[in-house]
Amino acid sequence: xxDQSETRFxxxxxxxxxxxxxRAEKLVSPxxxxxxxxxxxxxxxxxxxxxxxxxxVARGPVQMDPAAAVLHYAQEIFEGLKAYRLEDxxxxxxxxxxxxxxxxxxxxxxxxxxxxxxxxxxxxxxLSLVERDWIPxxxxxxxxxxxxxFASEVFLGVKPSAEYLYIVLASSVGAYFKGxxxxxxxxxxxxxxRAAPGGTxxxxxxxxxxxxxxAQAEAIRQGCDQVVFLDAAERRWVEELGGMNIFFVFDxxxxxxxPLTGTILPGITRDSILRLARNQxxxxxxxxxxxxxxxxxxxxxxxxxxxxxxxxAVVTPIGKVSSPQGSFSIGNGGPGERTIALRDTLVNLQRxxxxxxxxxxxxxxx
Ligand SMILES: *Cc1c(COP(=O)(O)O)cnc(C)c1O
Numbered sequence: 493x494x495d496q497s498e499t500r501f502x503x504x505x506x507x508x509x510x511x512x513x514x515r516a517e518k519l520v521s522p523x524x525x526x527x528x529x530x531x532x533x534x535x536x537x538x539x540x541x542x543x544x545x546x547x548x549v550a551r552g553p554v555q556m557d558p559a560a561a562v563l564h565y566a567q568e569i570f571e572g573l574k575a576y577r578l579e580d581x582x583x584x585x586x587x588x589x590x591x592x593x594x595x596x597x598x599x600x601x602x603x604x605x606x607x608x609x610x611x612x613x614x615x616x617x618x619l620s621l622v623e624r625d626w627i628p629x630x631x632x633x634x635x636x637x638x639x640x641x642f643a644s645e646v647f648l649g650v651k652p653s654a655e656y657l658y659i660v661l662a663s664s665v666g667a668y669f670k671g672x673x674x675x676x677x678x679x680x681x682x683x684x685x686r687a688a689p690g691g692t693x694x695x696x697x698x699x700x701x702x703x704x705x706x707a708q709a710e711a712i713r714q715g716c717d718q719v720v721f722l723d724a725a726e727r728r729w730v731e732e733l734g735g736m737n738i739f740f741v742f743d744x745x746x747x748x749x750x751p752l753t754g755t756i757l758p759g760i761t762r763d764s765i766l767r768l769a770r771n772q773x774x775x776x777x778x779x780x781x782x783x784x785x786x787x788x789x790x791x792x793x794x795x796x797x798x799x800x801x802x803x804x805a806v807v808t809p810i811g812k813v814s815s816p817q818g819s820f821s822i823g824n825g826g827p828g829e830r831t832i833a834l835r836d837t838l839v840n841l842q843r844x845x846x847x848x849x850x851x852x853x854x855x856x857x858x
Contacts, residue, residue, distance in 0.1 A: 632667030797828030
């Protein structure tokens with residue numbers, strides 16, 4: 493355990509922060525990813541110096557040369573985690589060391605320098621405390637932290653960059669879906685896949701999202717909320733959504749989620765749900781699940797519930813699945829009991845309202 497009181501990212505305060513009254517207005521209904529705080533954490537890496545120049549400064553544009561490598565070859569990775577306001581007035585981070593580890597794994601896959609976990613954690617903790625007044629009140633309110641790193645070397649040759657910029661943004665967010673957790677509808681992408689064996693599917697990189705957008709746009713055109721991807725080799729096995737993992741709940745009480753075979757992003761929410769469910773004595777299989785089986789089980793009633801999960805949207809019930817061959821619904825098309833129970837258990841842990849035998853909630857600040 494590193495000393496949390498030590499400052500690793502010295503603060504240069506924003507000379508003209510948003511006045512409190514204007515901040516309060518923005519926090520009434522922040523939506524997702526549009527309201528940003530006054531500061532950002534920043535660090536640089538170069539071949540010669542390694543990690544250096546850590547600081548927290550006023551949030552603002554970054555100067556970038558048009559030949560910066562990221563703009564051409566997309567060498568970029570990111571993370572997403574939330575800082576919560578706890579009932580005792582403190583601030584909590586949920587399993588941030590898992591994000592720190594995943595950030596290092598993503599960096600390795602993208603031939604980028606690994607940010608030491610202590611620096612990742614310090615940047616998130618220190619920025620969260622500086623910006624604690626930006627955490628919206630109320631259920632679903634949180635400060636969404638977006639650590640990311642990109643290749644900043646000015647060079648058009650194809651090789652790993654010799655310079656990188658690491659930044660953490662903080663964004664005040666409300667519930668991802670307005671009105672709690674309505675169920676979402678999915679479009680099964682048949683033309684596009686998200687990740688191939690040996691590719692970058694298990695790294696959290698911007699390129700995966702760039703590749704998924706055309707499928708997401710197709711889903712919207714088809715009247716669905718989200719796209720669900722099948723595996724690239726057989727176009728049969730359910731993998732995940734564009735940015736959320738998926739779980740299935742059966743009539744015998746058991747659950748299933750696709751296994752981490754390299755083409756699925758290892759979600760921290762996925763891992764938390766697995767452990768919560770197993771701890772409650774629920775049998776959860778990590779097994780492949782075919783799209784044909786999914787439809788057959790939904791039609792026979794063997795499949796009772798399905799939900800998507802991730803940091804941004806937490807746990808989201810899936811009500812309906814469509815493809816060029818037609819549609820089927822899951823259960824009664826609304827949120828299932830198990831889905832809601834698991835979501836509530838998880839949210840209570842994240843907000844410090846439940847006993848935390850796992851030690852998942854990290855309290856920062858009093
Ligand atoms: C981030 C992400 C998830 C969810 O991961 P969490 O750690 O639970 O937020 C799932 N799928 C993809 C593709 C992602 O990028």
